Amino acid sequence: MRFDNARFEMACGTFAQLPACTAPEIAFSGRSNVGKSSLLNKLLNRKSLARVSAKPGKTITINFYALDGVRLTDLPGYGYAKVAQSEKKRWAEMMEGYFGSGRDIRLVIQLIDLRHPPSADDLSMLDYLAQMQYPFVIALTKCDKLNKTERATRMEALKDELAAYPEIRKIPFSSVTGEGAEEIRTEIAAAVEENT
Numbered sequence: 001m002r003f004d005n006a007r008f009e010m011a012c013g014t015f016a017q018l019p020a021c022t023a024p025e026i027a028f029s030g031r032s033n034v035g036k037s038s039l040l041n042k043l044l045n046r047k048s049l050a051r052v053s054a055k056p057g058k059t060i061t062i063n064f065y066a067l068d069g070v071r072l073t074d075l076p077g078y079g080y081a082k083v084a085q086s087e088k089k090r091w092a093e094m095m096e097g098y099f100g101s102g103r104d105i106r107l108v109i110q111l112i113d114l115r116h117p118p119s120a121d122d123l124s125m126l127d128y129l130a131q132m133q134y135p136f137v138i139a140l141t142k143c144d145k146l147n148k149t150e151r152a153t154r155m156e157a158l159k160d161e162l163a164a165y166p167e168i169r170k171i172p173f174s175s176v177t178g179e180g181a182e183e184i185r186t187e188i189a190a191a192v193e194e195n196t
Contacts, residue, residue, distance in 0.1 A: 001189040002068055006044045009071070011061040014090070015097030019064065024104045024192050025071045029129075030111030031121055032077030035141040038175035039111065040065070040074055043185060060087070062098060070106075070192045073098070079121035099132065107135050107191035109184060114140035114154055114172060117161050126165060137169045137187050138162070144174035 012018050028036045041049055049065065063074040075098070076091055099105070108129055112118050118126070129136045140158075143151060151172075158170065169187070173180035 001070075001185075001192065003043055003185055004045045006046070006049060006065045006067040006072065008049060009064040009066045011063045012094075013061045015094050015101075018062065018098065018101070021071075021101075021103040023066075023069055023071045024106045025073050026188050026191065027073040027075055027098075027105055027108045028111065029075045029108055029125060030077060030141075031079040031113075031119055034077065034111045034113050035173075035175055036074055036077065036111055039109075039139060039141065039173060039184075040072065042175045042178060042181050043188075044072075060091070062094060070188075078125070079119055099128075099134075105134055106194070107137065107188060109139050109187075110136050111139045111141050111173075114143045114151070114158075115145055117157065126162075130165065135191060137171060137184070138165070139171050139173045139180065139184060141173050141175070143172040143179060144176045 010017075010019060028040060030036050041047060044065070044067075060076050062076065065072040065074070075095065078091065078095075110122075110126060110129065112122050126136075126138075146154060155172075162168070162170070171180045171183045171187075173184065
């Protein structure tokens with residue numbers, strides 16, 4: 001599966017704008033500023049296919065990227081406190097619409113910042129994915145920002161923090177060094193090929 005010929009397809013700001021599901025989809029989910037756009041760019045070997053911002057809450061649309069018979073879906077980040085209530089409501093409707101509309105979602109890449117314990121929103125999202133029986137893996141982002149000792153401490157702590165998901169693969173990832181990118185590509189390729 002070639003990851004270097006992806007193209008931006010469309011951005012949707014409401015559920016009504018979502019395109020029909022015509023290919024298997026891989027969704028990328030996580031809180032605001034966890035590094036979804038950076039992860040996508042690294043996976044696709046592109047500098048700025050997905051727009052990266054230092055400001056959280058920048059991705060407020062569902063962005064679709066077309067790739068060899070599969071669609072990558074960059075979901076808007078959750079948990080950004082400075083967003084208006086109406087914006088949070090729009091976000092919730094869009095996410096519920098996306099996940100609840102019978103799309104062929106083969107895998108969800110759930111991003112969690114390795115430097116911090118999973119937030120309440122992270123845990124809610126994991127619980128939702130597990131309840132709805134979506135296959136998912138956890139990408140532990142920003143791992144390059146920790147030294148060896150800090151990283152070992154956080155990885156140990158995660159065993160308790162994510163104790164409800166012992167079977168779920170957890171992949172340390174860095175958009176700077178590229179660590180974890182190949183493993184995530186392998187997970188995506190396997191998920192797409194499984195039922196194709």
